[in-house]
Amino acid sequence: MKNTFIHNNAFLGDNVYIGNGVTIEHDVIIGSNTQIGNNVTILSGSRIGENCQIHSNAVLGGLPQDLKYKGEYTLLEIGDSNIIREFVTINKGTVSKGKTCIGNSNLIMSNAHIGHDCTIGNNCIIGFSVGMAGEVCVEDWVNISGLTAIHQFSIIGEHAMISGLSRVVKDVPPYIVAAHEPLRFSGVNTIGLKRRGFDSRKIDELRSIYRILFQEKRNTKFALELIEETFEDTDEKIKILNFVRQSKRGIIKGLEF
CATH class of the missing domain: 2.160.10.10 (Hexapeptide repeat proteins)
Incomplete structure (x- = not known):
């Protein structure tokens, strides 16, 4: 020494x-x-x-x-x-x-x-x-790829993946892949979730929830209410609803499915 x-x-x-x-x-x-x-x-x-x-x-x-x-x-x-x-x-x-x-x-x-x-x-x-x-x-099980810059106070939800060279200025909800510039929803983190034991039915549920969240044309409040009415109260659904409602910076935007 x-x-x-x-x-x-x-x-x-x-x-x-x-x-x-x-x-x-x-x-x-x-x-x-x-x-x-x-x-x-x-x-x-x-x-x-x-x-x-x-x-x-x-x-x-x-x-x-x-x-x-x-x-x-x-x-x-x-x-x-x-x-x-x-x-x-x-x-x-x-x-x-x-x-x-x-x-x-x-x-x-x-x-x-x-x-x-x-x-x-x-x-x-x-x-x-x-x-x-x-x-x-x-949060847990997040993968942030190289050369990504993350703005102060940002929140990245569990099981999310951020692509390389990203600029994170909004909150990133759980279970998704975020990519592109500006950073946007790019799909559910299917590969990562399968590696961690999520089955196809659960991944389809997450995909359907995010389809409503990011495609609903009226407003986010209406989308959240629709998700709450449409899906059973699973841990993942409740996690997504709470994450979006509690976000102070707002969440990233989506792509068309």
Whole structure:
């Protein structure tokens, strides 16, 4: 461990591997069996779970890039079994939420940036050089392809897939593929859903729900009421209705089926 600094106040679990040139500041917790590659910087207020892989030159827990941050005590919380590749940067929170949260079993590819107060769920893939502004929420099983830019406060629903080079400025509902410029609904995420155990009947239900949501010519309120009346109260239907109704930024637009 050449040129490595580990503060006396940092806590490392059992069997933690530390590479060369690593800096671990005070008030850092790293769980057992986590691997820290060369030249990684982990700053104060960072909490990292067990069985993670942090690859070379990542910077975790950096100060928020936000003018409202005034040095208050905030955290970065990273769960278990995450893979964080080279040159990833993840900032800690501000007074807004107090912490940035990364769930479990995510893959965050090289050069990605996750801003202050973001929330990432479980089993997500964040592609190469994805840029995520502050207070973005990414739900479980989301796949965001490389070089995508995500506006602050945006929400991406569970099981959604975002195509590469996208510009996300509206909320992306769950279970869909979003593509094109400007970003639009491009169909249900059929391949991803099948991989996760959704059967053909459930996928057809989702396709029918989104056909009404994105093709109804009157207004979104009427489309939501029609969906509520037409379909049984499945978990997926309720999730979609709640997502759209609670969206503050509005959702992306659709394509013709």
